Each structure stands twice: as structure tokens, then as C-alpha cells.
Amino acid sequence: MFFTYLRRELRRRRKAALVVASGLALGIALVIVVNSASAGMQQAQGKVLESLYGLGTDMTVTKAAPPPSEGGRERPRFNFDAQDGDETQSSDVVMPQGFETLASSTVGKVADQTGVAGAVGGLSLSVLKVDGEFKPGEFAPRENTSGGGGGGGTGGPEGEVRGGGANFGVNSYTVYGTDTAHQDLGPLTSSKITDGRAFETTETDAKVAVVDSAYAKEKKYKVGGDVTIKGTKFEIVGIATADSGDASANLYIPLKRAQTLSDSKDKVTTVYVKADDSQQIAAVKSAVQKNIPGTTVTTSADLADRVSGSLSTASDLATSVGKWLSIAVLIAAFVVAGLLTMSAVTRRVQEFGTLKALGWKSGRVTRQVVGEAMVNGLVGGALGIAVGVAGAYVLTAVSPSLTAEVGSAAAGPGGGGGGMIRASGPAGQAADKAIEIALTAPISAATIALAVGLAVTGGLIAGAFGGWRASRLRPADALRRVE
Template identity: 70%
Template sequence: MFLTYLRRELRRRRKAALVVASGLALGIALVIIVSSVSSGMSKAQDKVLQSLYGLGTDMTVTKAAAAQGSGTERPRFEFDAKDDDEATQSADRVMVQGFRTLASSTVGTVGRQGGVADAVGGLSLTVMKVDGRFQRGEFEQSTEEGAAAQGGPRGGSGQPQGEVQGGGASFDVNSFTVYGTDVTRLDLGPLTSSTITEGRTFTSTETDAEVAVVDAAYAEEKELALDKAVTISGTTYTIVGISTADSADAAADVYIPLKQAQTVADSEDKITTVYVKAADSQQIDTVKAAIQTNIPGTTVTTSADLADTVSGSLSTASDLASSVGKWLSVAVLTAAFLVAGLLTSSAVSRRVREFGTLKALGWKSGRVTRQVIGEALVNGLVGGVLGIAVGLAGAYAVTAVSPTLTAQLGSSGGGGPMGGGGPGRQTAARTLDIALTAPVSLTTILTAVALAVTGGLVAGAFGGWRASRLRPADALRRVE
């Protein structure tokens, strides 16, 4: 009887039911879209941080920034004056990024701190290579007529008059980044944020081997391939692997064993960064405080610290989705609940004769209330289905369009975004382009269903309360 009457009443008042369901659908769809876009923002930011840190890295330890005014020496390039104009001259300089290093023993000290599950060191370098040639100019003697016009030989010395024409210098500057990785610990550090797409990665026995893994984008730019060579400060490294960054940007252009990087940079037993994995992600702040206290002269940077340096449209859109978007969703959803409740209550007031008659026929107030709540609940579920459909369509549209957001990575402490010496990071801010997606999780769908049920119950509560107060005499007064 309950279901039969429910189906008949919904069919008879389908327009009013559709209005209530549409209002709830709008609020639910907006919640789904905002939640999915917020999730996409979070994933985009994680992708940016992953490209800097590497998989599994919770924080980095670098040497504290030097005091202001203690500048570092700039690289100098010196060339010989050669008689052969066709001779090409070249020179390169290998510089430690950030110009700040830690002792290799720091890795062990960090690893012994409470709450640290793993730690590994790395050395980040910048290689600047200049090559080209000088070309002498040619002396062009003036004609006699031209010399006479200029007053003849100066001082009667008889020296030929003229000028040097042509000549000059043409040099190319090639700068690329190199990361010295501990080949015995390849499960932590920046190289883990790239996938080997050609060849192989390092083996644990190649601690001092002249081998290299090259980033795919750099290899394409310089026309490098497997088994070819890349030269760093006079040392030739055989390319054994090509890596492709999992995110927008690679940590470095070239990866070589840590010991080789220390040798070419003349930085024996030195590193620039310690990559740390915490035993418990909830204790990262505690581990950070312990390292800073027990290892003075260091800067500890966590992913939360690094996230604060990310600006650009990604940060702006994330803030909007987190604050304005969520508040807008709450406001629209609240309005939808109230409107649904008011419409249901208004519908009850137009059904006074019906409910009064039912009570006169023996229906209890509880049965009338359940009938109203049942109708409102069905309206809420219909609104939930419509809202989920519209929300999924909106999220799919965002993913299909994939709007590009920019993530600007500012420096933190002066050596790169990771507080100095991070692989592949210069002191200047860098900009990455990130494609935004809007993934919809099962949790979001379940939340939408819960909201639909809640909306139906809220609307039913308004109408049920009104219906429970009706008396059979109210119906008689409406009879004409």
C-alpha cells in the first residue's frame, strides 16, 4: 500500500518533484566538481614536488645558507692566443650547485636520528662549457688619394694609413646539470622520479665507473643515444640508459655515479643534499626538529615547506578551489536543502484535504509523516542520480580539456627550491606547465549519495512535521 500510494503521488506531482530533485542535483553536482578539481590540484602539486624530491622522499637536508655578503667566486675561462685562426678552443667548469656542500658522513649522522627510516646523499653540479674560436682581423691600407685627403702620413713617419677590419670571436656556451647518485641506493633520491625507457640504470658495482644515464629530453636536444658518450671536464662517460621524467621536468640532465661526480667537481667526500625518508609520515615535523637540533649548520626542507614556494596559476587555482569553491558548494547545497524543504512543506499545505481525509479514514499521524518523508527521500535520490551524472560530466569535461596551469618554483634559502643544492635547480625561479585533471574518487560518489539522502530527509522533515499537525477537521473546512 505504501509503495503504491508513493508511486501514484510522485507520478501525479512529477513537476514539483522534478523541481525539488533539480535543486538538490545542482548542489550535489557542484560538490562533485569542486571536490574532483581540488583532488586534481593536489595531484598536480604532488607531481611538481615529486619532480624535485623523488619518490619516497619526505625531506631533504642541505647546508645552511651562508651569511649575506659572503659571495662566491664566479667561474673564469682563460684561452690562449693561437696563431691558427681555425683552431677551436674550449674550456668547461664544473660547479657545485649552491656552492655549499656537506661532508659525506652527514648521511650516516642523519640516518641515526630517531624517526628516520632511510637516508642517502647526492651531489648536484652545473657544468658550463664554452667553445669557439678567435679570428684575426685584416689590416686594410688606405689608398694614396685617401691618405692625402687625411693629411698624408702622420708626422712624416711614412707609416701606412688604414684600419683593421673583420676579426672577432665566436663562442658557444653550453650549460647542463649533473647529479651524482649513490648507485648502491637507487631506491631513494631524484632519479626515482624518472623511468628508464631505454637501456638500463646503474648497477651497485658501478660506484666508480665512467657510465651515465641521460634524461630523454636532453638526449633528444643534444642527439645523444645509448652507447654514445657525454664528456664532463675531460672525462668521457658512456651512456647506458635513457630516463624519462614521470612529471613535467627531470631532476637533472645527466646522472653519473656519486664518486665520479665528486672527482670531476674536485669535491672529494662531499655532497650537496641528503634525501630522507621518515619512518612515520605523521612524525615528519618531529624528525625535522631533531635533525636541525642535532646537526647544526643544516637546513631541513619538508614537502610542506616546498609547497609554500610553489606559486603561479596552480597555487592560485588551488586556493580558489580550497576556499571559494568549497564555501560556494556549501552555500549552494544549503540553499538547495532549504528550498527542497520549503517546497515540500508548501506541497503539504496544498494537500490538507488529502491528508485530513486519510486521517479521517484511520491513518495515524506517523503513517502520514512516513508517506511525506518517503516521497521527499525519493526526490532526494532522484536529485542525487541527476547530480552525480552532471558532476561526472563536469569532471570529465575538465579532464578532457586539461587546462594548463603554471607552477612557479621559487627559491628557498638561495640555492634552489630545496633550500640550496637541489639537483637541476638554479637560484632563479623556474616555471613548470602542469595539465589539470579532475579525478572522481569512490569517496566523492559516496559523499554525493549521502548528500542526496540527507537532502531528502531534510525536505521530508519539513513536510512531515507539517503533515503530522493536520487534523481531519482541517479537511472538512476545505470541502466546498
Template identity: 65%
Template sequence: MFGIYLKRELGRRKKAALVIALGLALGIALVITVNSVSAGMTQAQDKVLQSLYGLGTDMTVTKARTAPTSNSSGQPRFEFDAKSNDDDTEQSSDRVMTQGGQALKSSLVTKVADQKGVAAAVGALTLNVTKVDGSFTQGKAQSSTSGSGSGQGGPGGGQGSGSTAAPQVQGGGASFDVNSYSVAGVDVTNQDLGPLAGSKITSGTAFTSAQTNAKVAVVSKSYAKENKYKVGKTLKISGTKYKIIGIATPDSSDSTTDVYLPLKQAQTLADAKNQVTTIYVKATDSQQIDTVKATIQKNISGTTVTTSADLAETVSGSLSTASNLATSVGKWLSIAVLAAAFLVAALLTSSAVSRRVREFGTLKALGWPSRRVTRQVVGESIVNGLLGGALGIALGLGAAYAVTAISPKLTAELGSTGGGGGMGGGPGGGGPGQQSASNTMEIALSAPVSATTIALAVGLAVAGGLIAGAMGGWRASRMRPADALRSVS
């Protein structure tokens, strides 16, 4: 009886049911769209952080670089011979400097790994290599003769036809190219954590655990393409040749490191024996990262511990702006629209009940109790809510698919904060002490829809139907059989 009556009443009031369903559908579709876009923003930010930190890294340990002393400016210095017999001779020089924070002792890696809550810790050394090559060109001394006359000439007192000016050097100079690239020293015994963890080897092979001090290198795909490097060729840094054994392609975005070397080789290049610039840390429990951070800071003084959450705060650009809009304006807008949809559905249902005075009064006169009338109204409202939910899910999925298909490009700029204690301790990431360093990446936005979002939409549809039904049912339960008689004309 309930189902038959429900079907008949919904069929009679198709227009009203459609209006209620559409109102709920718009609110639910907006909720799905905002949630899916927010999830896409989170994924995009994770890609940015993974490209700098490496997959699996929960935090990094660094040390702020101290200000240079009066005797040392900390700037690269190049010296060349410029002898007279070196005309047009090519000269080249590499300047290798540690990049990021102040160097840490390698023994700190073990100390960090022994802290409570730390699953693994790996040290890395980040370097910047500035290569200057070119040649000097010697100038030529030339003299010129000017004027004419019959006066006395030179010292011999002979007759001269002019005077000779002092010789002048013409031509000459120097022409040098400057090329700068980043190098990361990798602990080859644990490559699942550290600067190389965010890339995969797409050509050649990765480092082996036996190559702790081998003269081999892995180069990024972009750097290899730019310099026409291939597996098997050699790369020369500061007079040392390294055999390229692999090409690394980042999983998510442009690589921030150009060349990867075994950690000991990088330490030799930089004259930084048993030193690292960054310690990559993986926590045993991702929910206890703040606790692990506090433990490391307490037990290892003078270091800066940076978590992924800290690093995310330094992300700027259109990605950050869009993310803030999605999390603040977008969510509040969706809540407002959804609340308005619920209110409209409740008011329309209540209005529809008011127009059914004769019907409900007659049913009560025939013996229907108030709870049965209320159940009937609530049942109709829930069906309207489910219809609106189905339509809203379809609209929301369509909007999310459109965003993914268009894939708008967002830029993410990750730079260090000032004061020498900045975030972004990853290789090339503008680590502590680099106040002007930054990385700009371009991320394609997607809008993934999870099962949780669909479940939320269904829950909202049912909630909307219950709210509308509760209001309409309360109105219907208060009607008396006498009301039906008074409404008869």
C-alpha cells in the same frame, strides 16, 4: 501499503518532485565537480613535487650557501691562451660548480638516517657545468697611403707622391658558444630515493650497485634528443669521458636534471670529495613528517629541512591560482549552492504539505497516527533526494569527464625563496642560495572522481531528503482531522 501510497503520491506530483530533485541535483553536481577538480589539482602539484624531489621522498636536508668572501666572487672564471700562432684554433673549457646549498659532509647522510622516524636517507651532489668553446681570430695590420704632391718624401729626402698613415689592425676577435647544463651525482647503491627516483630508464640500463666510481652516465630524454646522444656514445665533461648507458624519462614532467653520474664521479668533477649538497629523506610514517623534521633540525644544527608541504608553498603560476580558487571560492560556492538547494527542497516540501491539508486530515480521521503521516512525508522526500542524487551524480560525472577530456594546461613555477634558505633543494630546483632560479612546468589538468566523492554525493542526497522530509513531516503531524473538514468547500 506504504510503498503503494508512496508510488501513487509521487506519480500525482511529478512536477513538484522533479523541481525538488533538480535543485538537489545541481548542488550535488557542483560538489562532485569541485571535489574532482580539487583532486586533480592535488595530483598536479604532486607531479611537480615528484619531478623535483623524486618519488618516495618526504623531505630534503640542505644547508644555506654563505655569501662569497671579498677574495672570491663565486662566479665562474675561464682562462684561454691567445698566442699569435693560435690563429683560428678551437679552444674549449668546462667550469664545474656545485649548485644549490652549501656542501655537506657525506657523513651527515648516515647521521640523518640514524634519526628517529627516518626510514632511509640518501645523499646527492648537484652540479652546474658551463661549457665554453670557440676560437680566437688574429687581426691583420694594414697601412694606407693618402695625399699626393711634389714635396719632400720620407727620411731619405726623396721625391714622394704621398704620405703613409700609421698601420691599423683590422679584423680578428673571438667567437665562443656558452652551454650550461645540470649534473646530479647519484648514490647508485640506493636509486629508489634521490634525484633519479622520479624517472624511469626507457633505453639502455640503469646504474648497478657495482658502478659506484665507474665512468658511466645516464642522460635525460630531452637532453639526449637536444644533443643527439644515444646509448653507447660518450659524453665529455671537463676532459673526462663518460659512456652513456641509459636514457631516463621523467614520470610526470620535464626533467630538471640533464646528466646523472655516480656520486663519486660527480664529487671528483667538482673537487668535492666526500661532500653532498642534498640529503633525500624518507620517513617511516607519512603522518609524522613534521615530527621527523623537528628531530633532524634539533639534532643536526645549521641545516635546512624542507618537506613536500614547504615546497608546495613556493608553487606559483596558473596551477597555484586555480588550486586556490578551487579550495577557497569553489568549495564555499558549492556549500552555498548545496545549502540553498536543501532550503528550497525543504520549502517546496512544506508548501506541498500545506496543499494536502484535506488529504492528511482525512487520513488522520481514518485512524492514521501522526508518526505514520510523518513517515509517509519523509519517505517521499527521501525518494526525491535519491532521484536528485542520481541526477546530480550523472551531471557531476559528466562535468568531470569534460574537464579530463579537455585537459586544460596549467603552468607551475617553482622557485626558491629569497635569503639563501629557499625551498626546492632538488636537482635543478633552485636550491638554497639561488634566489633567481626557478622551474616552469606545464601540467595537464584532470578531474578524477573517487568512490569517496560518490559516497559523499549519496550521503548529501539522503541528507537533503531527510531535511526536506523532516520539515514537511513536522508540518503534517500538526494537522488535525478538523482541518480537513474546514477545507471542504
């Protein structure tokens, strides 16, 4: 009887039921799209941090930058021989990024801290290579127009030096010194070896290199070939492709060899740290800062706060405007559904009054109204899920491109902030590198469960409005209106 009456009444009032369901569907669909877009932005931000930070890394430890009052850092110098003739000359300068290094013993000190599962040191280097040639000028005698003897009173020819000069180009790239015995932490872990092989654990001081795929394509490097850094030839044993965004460095070489090239014996620029438990990251950070003075500890959460660009802007909009808009639309949809249900009950006063006169209890009338409202809510939920999933699918198919960059407060992996690799100029000025990420809108089971819960909640709210109105009806009032 209950379901028969329910089906008949919903069919008879299908327009009103569709209006209620559509309102709920709009709110639920908006919640699904906003939640899916927010999840996609979190994933995109995670990819950015992985490419900057290294998979499995919870924090980095770098040397604290000296205060400005201590003076500027030493600028790199390029030395050229004074040679005659058109001869090409070249000079390389290999320097730690950020110009700040830590003693290698710092790695052990960090590893000894409570809550640290592992710590690995790395040396991030910038290489500036200047090459070109000097061209000597040519002496051109000046034409004598005085009609006198050859050289005048000085005894030498008159004239001037013409032409000559210098033509030099500057090439810069980044090199990362990797601890080959512990390759489970650090920037190289965010790349995959797509050709050749990775470093072997015994190659702690070998002249071998792994090249980023984009840089290898630009310079036409191949596995089995070689690359020269400051006069030292390295065999290319592998090509690495970054999982997302830009690679952490153009070239990767063993840590000891990197220390030799940059005159940084027993030095590192960054210590990559893995915590025992993700819940202990804040405690480990505090312990390192307290027990190892003169260091800066940066966690992935710190880096996330520094990510800017359109990714950050879109994330802020989804978090603030999008979620508040979803809440406002849901509240409006629930209230409208409740008011429409209550209005429908009012129009059915004669019907319910007659049913009560025939023996229906108030509770049965209320259950009938709540049942109808619940069906409307579930229908609205189904429509909302369908529209929301379609919207998220369209967003993923379009995949709008967002850019992300770490603010100027962060330095590269060898610098003070533990953030993005930067291309440092001769004066140590760092320039941000933007990373482009395609936005997706993944739909999780939790999002669908939330949508179902909202549909049920909407039905219950609407049923509560209608049930309250139905419970106040009196058979005498209803029959008084019967003509």
C-alpha cells in the same frame, strides 16, 4: 499500501517532485565536480613534487645559505691560452648548484637520527662550457699622401690593425651525481629507464652516464655513445624519461666521479631522507635541525607551499571559492526542498485531514510525507551523481593545462631550499623553471559516498519540514474546507 500510495502521489505531483530533485541534484553535482577537481589538483601538485623531489623522499637536507653580510660567492673563471691563428678553444666550469655543499659525513649523521629509515647523498652540478675562437686582426698600411719617403721619421710603416676579434658560445647543462649503491632515493627515482640500463651498484666511480630523454633527443645522444664533461668522456648506458614535468638533471653520473669533476671531494649538495613513518616527518625535521646545525631541512609540505603559477591559483580557488560555493548551494537546495515540501503539504491539507478522519495516525501521515521526500532526495542524488560524473569526465577530457613553479625562495636540489633544479648563471643567479601539468578530475568512491549521503540528508531535511507541517494538521480544520 505505503508504497502504492507513495508511487501514486509522486506520479500525480511529478512536476513539484522534479523541481525538488533538480535543486538537490544541482548542489550534489557541484560538490562532485569541485571535489574531483580538487583531487586532480592535489594529484597534479604531487606529480610536480615528485619530479622535483624524487619518489619516496620525505625531506631533503641542504646547507643553510650564508647571510648576505658574509660577502658574495666566488664567480667562475674561464681560462684561455693566447694563441695565434684561427684555432677553436674551449673551457668548462663545473660547480655545485647553489655553491653550497655539505660534508659527505652529514649523510651518516642524518641516517642516525631517530625516525629516519634511510638517507642518501647527491651532488647537483651546473656545467658551463664556453667555446669559440680568437681571430687575429690584419695590419693594413696607411697610404702615404705626403709625397715623402716611405716610413716617415719613425722608421716604421704607418697603418692600423683591422678585423679580428673573438666569437664564443656558451652552453650550460645540469649534471647529478648519484650514489649508485643506493638508488632508491633522490631525483633519478622520479624517472624510468626507457632505453639501456640503470647504474650498477659497483659503478661507484665509473665513467658511465644516464641521460634524460629530452636532453638526449636535443643532443642526439644514443645508448652506447659517449658524452664529454670537462674533458672526461662518459659512456652512455641508459636513457631516462621523467614520469612528469621536467627531469631533475640533464645527465646523471656516479657520485664519486661527480665529486672529482667539480673538485668537491667528500662533498654533497643534498641529503635525501626517507622517514620510518609519514606521521613522524615533522619530528624528524626538528631532530635534524637541532642535532645538525648549519643545515636547512625541507619537506614536501614546504615545497607545496612554494608552488605557484596557475596550478596554485586554481587550487586556491577550488579550496576557498569552490567549496564555499558548494556549501552555499547545498544549503540553499536543502532549504528550498524543505520549503517546497512544506508548501505541498499545506496544499494537501484536505487530503491529509480526510486520511486522519478515516483513521490514519499523525505518525503514519508524517512517515508518508518523509517517504515522499526521501524518494525525491534519492532521485535528486542520482541526477546529481550523473551530472557531476559527466562534468568531471568533461574536465578530464578537456585536460586544461596548468603551470607550476617553485618560488624564488627555493633553490635547486643542490641549493638551499631543496626545491626545483635551476639553471645557475655565472654569478650564481637562479632562474625558475615552470612545469606544465594536465589537469584531471578523478572521481573516488568517497566522493560518490558523499553524494549519496547528501541526497539522503536532503531528503531527510525536506521530510522534516513536511512532516512537521503534516503533524500539525487537524481533521476538523481539513474537513471544514471540504465543499
